[in-house]
Amino acid sequence: MAAKTLIIDGKQVSAQDDATILDAATDAGIKIPTLCHLGGVYDVGACRLCLVEVAGAKKLFSACTTRVAEGMEVHTDTERLRKYRRMTLELLFAERNHVCSVCVSNGKCELQTLAWQNGMEHVGYDYSFPRWGVDATHHLFGLDHNRCVLCQRCVRVCWHIEGAGTKNVAGRGARSAIIDDLKQPWGDSETCTSCGKCVLACPTGALFNKGSTVGEMSRDLNKLEYIVNARLKKQWIALE
């Protein structure tokens, strides 16, 4: 496999042929914000936080789905990108009911961390305050739609790591929601294996272990990548 050389934020970087810009940047120690990206499952380019500028191209590219090219010149941290990222996060916070102070993931939440890291000091848009429910029918886990950002990480791990195919998305636009099987209570699902990978994959407090209270949900994402690497690469040592 041939390697490719490119420039990311002024730094010369080499990357594997089939690497994405995100892979190459991560290897080079350049951090690009991500939300829907999850190691171990394929990328969908949905959250648009990892958008980068490529010299010579007018449009922006999602780093997680764009392959590197020889001589490519990538900018990951321009004024414009920082502004778009802040706006994206503000829009997310205004969409559903993200109340950190009462959230099981407070202090361990990827959305919260992103907001802090990207300088989102306030939300400039009117909050929607939608009425979304909580599905607490499963005996181990709960799903609070109010905290869902629709990143589909739970859907992807359910289908492509566990292979159960319980989780899915129904509805469209702002009315989209994560569903179980044919939109039935999670507890009634006949396909759910109660493996808990969806809970591990969730970036916010939307999916949680029952019994955890404010700030108690911690997740070890490496576990998911470990399973995938063990299966595909026969690599049995957990990543640090």
Place this chain on the structure above:
Amino acid sequence: MIIDDLDAIAEAERSSAKKTVIRCCMAAGCMSSHSEAVKTSLEKIVRDSGLSERIEVRGVGCMRLCCQGPLVGVDPDGIIYEKVTPEDAPAVIIATQGGEANVKRGDPTHPFYTKQLSIVLANSGLIDPERIESYIAVDGYRALHAVLREMTPNDVVESAIKSGLRGRGGAGYSTGLKWATVAKTPAAQKYVVCNADEGDPGAFMDRSVLESDPHSVLEGMAIAAYAVGANQGYIYVRAEYPLAIKRLQIAIKQARQTGLLGSGIFESPFSFTVDIRIGAGAYVCGEETALMASIEGRRGTPRPRPPFPAESGLWGCPTLINNVETFANIPVIIRKGAEWFASIGTGLSKGTKVFALAGKIENTGLIEVPMGTPLRQIVEEMGGGAPGGVKIKAVQTGGPSGGCIPASELDTPVDYESLTRLGSIMGSGGMIVMDESTRMPEIARFFMEFCMDESCGKCIPCRTGTVQMHRLLDKIVRREATPEDLAKLEELCDMVARTSLCGLGQNAPNPILSTLRFFRNEYLELLQAQPDGKPAPAGANAT
């Protein structure tokens, strides 16, 4: 099936032609005003009066001037009757035997008809879309024969390139180049897809083509399949078009029975089958990657490109996706030559474009004009202007992804580049005329509501940005917005356009941007009026 068989069918069809043909529009527009009853009653009278040997009553496709339907045409007299009722049938029949019918007559010399140039719609309103013989009699499937027996796939791609044809779905990408890319991508399996998921508000061109001349689309697809090396085609048509689906089903069945679809077409090694896939009511499925996901049976949401469908499309195979109108152009280009086609239109926009004229306009209906025709000629001469002599204020093209062109720019020639320069797009061909009573911020709000409802919800900017933009527009229309709100709206327009995943989100701000560009005052007037009871400034209309 060999060419002699095709000739025989055409000859039989032509020789059985009767002296008088009464064409009765059986496209959706006229059918909604009961043209079927008109046709039944015409047929009954012809039968009862023993004129069956001399008069044929033929169900045909769209005859263009939809607002005057049901339309009935009489050949060879060249008469068009408008707003025909079943009770008018005897008078129409008597008139064919000499005499004058007391039925509203259309004017075939009106610019609405005379300024049209029919390539895509050449057979529309003339042939019976439910009989393949009717299509074969007007040289149908001859282009496919010529391609299969006399041209290499590369010749066909070259012809498409030379013709200068650009995608009629809206983006205007070179059709020949797209074909070349798919043709050059090596793969054991390739697909051809016809995008018939027409969903722009006010657009009905593709529906009319499918209802009026479905075989031209099938023939175009077969030619494309030969050019790129595909053996399977799909037509993705929205479920809201039941008549188009029915006519397509009939057309595919007849083409199969006649040997014009299937294996070894015209005794060549080329095989091609076409299946219909019916959409489930999502606008976003008109976006090619979402459309393919839907065909595969998955949730219809777009994915980032590259890879483009030409490289990795249906089930990972190279896939050619073209719009209905694009395919319908192909047989004519092959029959009459790429040079002939390239001689029509402007420098970079070749051929004709079909538009669905709707909104505040006298003559609502379907028109096909050469590229480069000035907008003014379309809306004023052909369309007859706004009803009641009211002044036209703007023309909206390109649906929710397009923009509003102000009356001051009506002399703009209609081609891809000129419309883009004005902040609009050619789009698939919807053309909505607005008169002086139209308030632009409300138009922008309407289109934003459409995009908000139709956003698939996958990417954040489109899913949440359209909600916030709609909210801000609503605030503006309700006179509750401040200048800061307008600034916020413009900032969102930029962000959503730049960061959204697919064309739906990327173009969703266009109606706002174009109305802000030409009608900014209307927004500002609404801002100045505060909800504290202060009178609205002059010129601002209360909502």
